[in-house]
Every structure is written in C-alpha cells, then in structure tokens.
Amino acid sequence: MMRLPRWAKALLLAVVAAAGGSSCATNPVTGGKDFVLMSEAEERQLGAEYHKKILKEQDVFDDRALQAYVDRIGQRLARVSHRPKLDYQFTVLDDDSVNAFALPGGYIYISRGILAYFNSEAELAGVLGHEIGHVTARHSVRQYSTATATGILGSILLIESGAGQAAGDLFNVVHTAAMRGFGREHELESDRLGAEYLARAGYDSGEMLDVIGILKDQELYEIHRAKEEGREPRIYHGVFSTHPDNDARLQEVVRAARKYEVEDPRPNQREAYLELLDGVPFGPPASQGVVDDHQFLHDPLDVGVSAPKGWTIANRPDRVVFEAPEKGAGMIMTLEPAGPNDNPRKRLTDALGEIDDGERFSAGDHEGYTGILTGRTSAGAGRMRVALVIKGEQAWFFRGVAPDDKTFDALDDDFVAIAKSLHALTAAERERAQPLHIRIVRAQPGDTYASLAGDTPRLKDAEARTRLLNGDWPNGEPKPGQLVKVLRR
Numbered sequence: 001m002m003r004l005p006r007w008a009k010a011l012l013l014a015v016v017a018a019a020g021g022s023s024c025a026t027n028p029v030t031g032g033k034d035f036v037l038m039s040e041a042e043e044r045q046l047g048a049e050y051h052k053k054i055l056k057e058q059d060v061f062d063d064r065a066l067q068a069y070v071d072r073i074g075q076r077l078a079r080v081s082h083r084p085k086l087d088y089q090f091t092v093l094d095d096d097s098v099n100a101f102a103l104p105g106g107y108i109y110i111s112r113g114i115l116a117y118f119n120s121e122a123e124l125a126g127v128l129g130h131e132i133g134h135v136t137a138r139h140s141v142r143q144y145s146t147a148t149a150t151g152i153l154g155s156i157l158l159i160e161s162g163a164g165q166a167a168g169d170l171f172n173v174v175h176t177a178a179m180r181g182f183g184r185e186h187e188l189e190s191d192r193l194g195a196e197y198l199a200r201a202g203y204d205s206g207e208m209l210d211v212i213g214i215l216k217d218q219e220l221y222e223i224h225r226a227k228e229e230g231r232e233p234r235i236y237h238g239v240f241s242t243h244p245d246n247d248a249r250l251q252e253v254v255r256a257a258r259k260y261e262v263e264d265p266r267p268n269q270r271e272a273y274l275e276l277l278d279g280v281p282f283g284p285p286a287s288q289g290v291v292d293d294h295q296f297l298h299d300p301l302d303v304g305v306s307a308p309k310g311w312t313i314a315n316r317p318d319r320v321v322f323e324a325p326e327k328g329a330g331m332i333m334t335l336e337p338a339g340p341n342d343n344p345r346k347r348l349t350d351a352l353g354e355i356d357d358g359e360r361f362s363a364g365d366h367e368g369y370t371g372i373l374t375g376r377t378s379a380g381a382g383r384m385r386v387a388l389v390i391k392g393e394q395a396w397f398f399r400g401v402a403p404d405d406k407t408f409d410a411l412d413d414d415f416v417a418i419a420k421s422l423h424a425l426t427a428a429e430r431e432r433a434q435p436l437h438i439r440i441v442r443a444q445p446g447d448t449y450a451s452l453a454g455d456t457p458r459l460k461d462a463e464a465r466t467r468l469l470n471g472d473w474p475n476g477e478p479k480p481g482q483l484v485k486v487l488r489r
Contacts, residue, residue, distance in 0.1 A: 028082045029137045029193065043141050044087070047105020051089070054109065059285065061094040061112045069276055073121060074108060074128045080200035081193075082136040090128070094285045097234045098218055102131040104140040114236065116282055116438060116485070117218050118211075119471050121269035122203045126194055126211035129201075133193030139186045191250060195257035202266040205257035210471075212250065217473045225461070230323075231314065274483045278440040282487055283458075284315060286435050291315050292458050296333075297425060297433035303391065304429050305333065306421040308414045322418055328380065328403035329411055331418050338395035344369035347395060348388040355386060361416075364423030366391045370398075370416060381408035387419035396422055432457070436487045438469075443478035452478065456487050 038046065061067065074090035086106035095111040102108045108131045118124050134140065191208070199205040219235045226233035284290065289298030291313045296305045307313050307322050311330075314321040322331040338347075348369050349355065355371030362368065370387035385400035385408075400415030402408035425433060436458065443452070449466045456462035467473040469485045478484050 025138075027138065029133075029189075038141060043138075044105040047103050047107045050103045051107045054091075054103070054107075059094040059287070061092040063092070063280070066115075066276060066280065067092050070110060070115075070124070070128070073125050074132070077125060077129050077132055077197045077201050078106070081132050081197050086135065088132070088135075094287075096281075096283050096285070098215070098222070098236050099234075100127050100131050100236065102134040102140065104135070104138075106135050108132065108135070112280065115277065116280065116469060117214055117471075119214070119270055119274065120207070120210075121273045122198070122207035122266070123211045123214065123268075124273065125198055125201065125203055126208045129194030129197040129208075130190045131194075132197060133190035134186070136193060137186070137189055139190070188249060188253065192253035192256065195254045196260055199257045199260035199262075202262050204265040204268070205254055205261055207268060208254050208257075209251075214471055217468060217471075221464070221468055221473060229312075229314075271483055274440050274485065277438050277485065280438045282436045282438050284435065288315060288317060289320075290433055290435060290458065292432045295429070295432075296320050297429055299425065299430055299433040301335075301394065302424050303394070303396075304421075304423055304425050304433075305418065308417060311414070324402075324411055324414070326402070326407050326411065329401065329407055331385070331398055331400040331415050333418075334397045336395045336397065338390050338393050342390050342395060344388045344390050347390070348386060352386060361420055363389045363391075363420050366422065368419060368422075370419055381405045383408055385412055385415035387416070389419060389422045391422065391424075431489070434489050436489060439486050439488045440483055441486055443480055443482045443484050445480045447480070447484075448477055452484055452486050454486075457489060459487065462487070 070092050071090045074088060078084060078086070078088040083106075088106040088108065091107075091109050092115070093109055093111050096113040097111050098114045098117065100108070100110040100114055108128065110127065110131075114127065115124070118127075195205045195208045198208060215236050219233075222235055223233045286300060289296055289301070291297075294307045294309065294311070294313070296307075296313050296315065298304070305320070310325045312323045314323060318334070320333040322333070324330050344367055345358065345360070348371070349358075352373055355373050358369060358371035360367065360369055366389050368387060368389040370385065373384040373386050375382060380403035381401070383405070385398070387398040389396045389398075396419075398415070398419040400411070400418070402411055436456070441452065449470070449472065450463045453459075453462035453466040456465075459465055464473065466484075466486060467476060469487075470476075470478065472478070
C-alpha cells in the first residue's frame with residue numbers, strides 16, 4: 001500500500017492552498033475577487049472543448065433562419081454585457097424540453113422546446129440575457145475551480161489511503177450545474193444581469209417578469225402532467241422559473257435594471273417572433289419517433305409497434321417503454337445495428353446465453369425469436385421475456401418483466417404480442433407518424449382556445465396546452481385579431 005510521508009502530504013496541501021491564494025481573479029461583474037483556477041484564455045479553450053462534446057450528444061435544430069435570429073438577439077445582448085469581447089456562440093438544440101444553459105467561454109444553448117412558449121422577441125431576449133449572466137459572472141468557471149480543488153484534495157487523501165487516483169469527470173460537474181442550475185444566489189444574480197442587459201440592449205426590462213410568469217406557468221403545468229403520467233417533470237433550471245412573479249427579491253433586481261433603460265424601448269416584436277415560429281416542430285424530433293394512441297411509430301426507421309389495450313407507451317431517446325396497467329410490469333424495446341447475416345436466435349443467445357421455451361416467430365415480414373430468461377434477472381419474478389426481431393439493418397430487442405410470478409404469467413402473452421406486432425408502416429401510419437408543428441393563425445370573433453385547439457392528434461390536453469403556449473393559462477381566451485399558436489401535423 002502506497003503512503004505519502006507527512007512532509008509530502010503537507011507540501012501538497014500547501015501547494016493547493018497557495019494556488020487558492022494566488023488564483024483570485026477580479027469578477028467582471030462585481031469587481032470583487034473570486035477563486036478561479038484558469039485564465040480567460042483557458043476558459044475559452046475549455047468552452048470550445050465542451051462545445052464539441054455537446055454537439056456530439058445533441059442535435060442542432062436544422063433551421064438556419066431561426067438559428068440566425070437567436071444568434072442576432074444574443075449578440076445584441078452580449079455586446080452590452082460585462083464581457084463584450086468574448087466570442088459568444090448561441091445554438092438552438094433540437095430538443096423538445098424547456099431548457100437553456102451556458103458553458104464557459106460564451107457558449108449558450110437554448111432548446112427548441114422552450115422557444116415554443118415565448119410570445120415575443122423580448123421574452124426570448126430575457127432568457128438569453130439570463131444565460132449570458134452566467135457567463136459574465138463566471139459561474140461555470142467558479143464551479144469548475146471548486147471541483148478541481150476538491151478533486152486535488154481528494155486525490156491526495158485517496159493516494160495516502162492506497163485507494164488509487166480520484167476519478168472525476170469535470171465536464172460532468174460543469175454540465176450538470178449548467179443544466180440543473182448554479183444555486184439560488186447565482187441564479188438570482190443571473191436574473192439581475194439578464195434584466196440589466198435587456199435594458200441596455202433597448203428592451204423594456206419589465207419583460208423579464210413576463211418571462212418569469214410564462215416559465216412558472218409551464219413549470220406548474222409540467223409538474224401536474226408528470227404526476228398524472230408517473231414520470232419526473234422536465235423544467236427549466238433558472239431561479240426565475242421557481243419563483244412566483246411577486247417574489248420580493250426578484251422584483252427588486254428587475255426594478256434595479258430600469259436605470260439602464262432607454263427613453264424609447266424597442267417594441268417587443270410579438271408578431272415577428274410568432275411568424276418565425278410558424279412550422280417549427282413541437283414535441284420529440286422525428287428522429288425519436290412518436291406515440292400515437294396505442295402505437296409507437298417511427299417514420300425514418302419505417303417501423304411501428306403496438307401496445308395492448310390499457311397499456312401506455314413512454315418514448316425515451318434511447319428506448320421505448322411499454323408500461324402495463326399492473327405496477328412494476330412492462331416491456332422495454334431498444335435498437336441496435338444488425339449485420340447482413342444476423343440470425344435472431346443466434347444474436348439473442350450470444351447476448352444472453354441459453355433461454356427457455358425458445359421459439360421462432362414472424363413479425364410482419366420479419367423474422368424473430370423469443371424465449372424466457374430464468375434466474376439471471378433482477379425482475380421480481382425471476383423471469384424475463386426476451387425477444388429479438390431483425391428488420392433489415394435493425395435489431396430490435398424486447399425485455400418484459402413483472403414484479404412476481406403470478407403477474408408475469410398473466411402478462412406473458414402481452415409481452416409476446418408486443419414483439420410480434422413490429423411491422424413496416426402503412427401509408428396511414430406514416431402520416432400519423434409525422435410530428436406536430438406550431439402553426440400561427442389569427443383569431444376570429446367567437447374563437448376560443450377550445451375551438452382553435454380542436455382535436456389535436458396525440459394531445460389529451462390540447463385546450464390547456466394551447467392556452468399555455470399562448471401565455472393565457474389557465475383561463476384566458478384569445479382576442480379577435482390576435483395571432484395564436486396552434487398545433488397541427
């Protein structure tokens with residue numbers, strides 16, 4: 001076991017302490033001293049490296065006009081920020097969640113999903129200003145520096161105890177903080193800076209409160225929907241999404257920004273912004289497929305799979321979950337590449353070993369194999385229904401589990417039926433597989449959100465969702481002549 005002498009440990013601790021003492025930089029926003037372990041050049045380099053990782057993990061939304069528009073608004077705000085000389089990059093991600101985040105060096109990301117809930121250019125500018133505030137106040141850099149110092153100390157202690165090197169992924173530290181928030185004080189500071197940049201760029205800083213109200217409504221609605229659907233809510237991390245719009249501190253920071261306002265603020269550009277949203281997809285991207293009624297439909301992969309009556313389907317980026325009415329029971333479907341000579345039985349047994357009660361079956365025009373995996377599963381029943389269907393270059397894996405043997409026996413026919421239902425899309429299914437899109441219409445006298453929402457495909461809550469998208473949730477109604485967002489295929 002390797003042990004550091006006391007003098008070596010003391011020396012290393014002294015080095016870390018000295019680094020902390022000599023690594024205090026002037027905060028560009030406050031003018032005070034912050035503990036940081038990197039220069040601005042290193043911050044830029046770090047941001048560039050992380051930017052490449054983000055683009056590998058997430059798709060950029062393929063709409064040049066919208067990308068250019070967001071970048072133009074973002075650059076306008078960045079020029080009046082506390083760090084105008086950074087090379088800011090603004091990217092719209094093809095992500096249906098309600099989110100925006102910033103990484104070191106001026107890399108700012110905003111999801112396609114959050115754009116759907118804004119109703120003016122000024123509201124978009126409010127969120128971009130908030131994220132710019134994270135960059136100008138160096139929140140990511142400070143988080144990174146703290147994690148680095150903690151990692152050094154942890155490595156010393158682990159080496160001394162013979163536990164080996166500390167294994168910390170600092171990218172995950174920074175990325176997690178950016179996605180989930182930097183803590184109440186830093187988020188509130190970004191609210192203040194966002195309102196200030198909004199005013200300095202010529203907007204009415206009071207628009208920040210409109211953004212807060214929109215995101216608060218969306219959060220409350222999403223929490224309600226997630227509870228009904230038995231999943232975790234997906235909400236924006238910013239503090240102003242978790243504060244009511246009458247929060248005293250929040251009101252204070254917005255009022256403080258009024259001293260920067262120009263005499264004749266920019267119009268909020270409501271109609272121009274809404275017209276730009278016309279045709280933007282709503283919900284999961286086409287690359288993830290859609291859930292329509294009791295079916296999972298994927299147009300690019302030309303595949304459909306059906307769930308039994310009473311089951312629900314949860315579409316995740318890396319899997320599809322068929323959830324049984326019985327608690328703790330369901331089937332997971334995943335996709336892997338298939339080779340030209342792949343055989344379903346061999347592929348399944350190579351991956352899992354021998355399985356019981358194996359049998360071949362046909363799924364549409366495609367060959368499949370299924371059986372029961374016994375004694376090597378964490379399922380409560382100790383058994384798992386497994387199946388594999390080969391469709392061209394696609395290998396579709398199915399795994400069905402239940403909490404006990406009795407439930408497993410009752411559901412096993414349904415597990416098999418799900419795997420056997422895999423098929424190529426019909427023309428009608430291909431049409432149903434198209435994602436919803438935002439369409440902009442002008443309200444006529446007598447129109448209500450109920451009439452405008454109509455029978456929107458795949459949305460059980462079409463009327464409420466339409467109100468939410470237009471900033472009129474929970475009880476508002478459109479006014480004649482008002483541009484309104486509706487959802488259509």
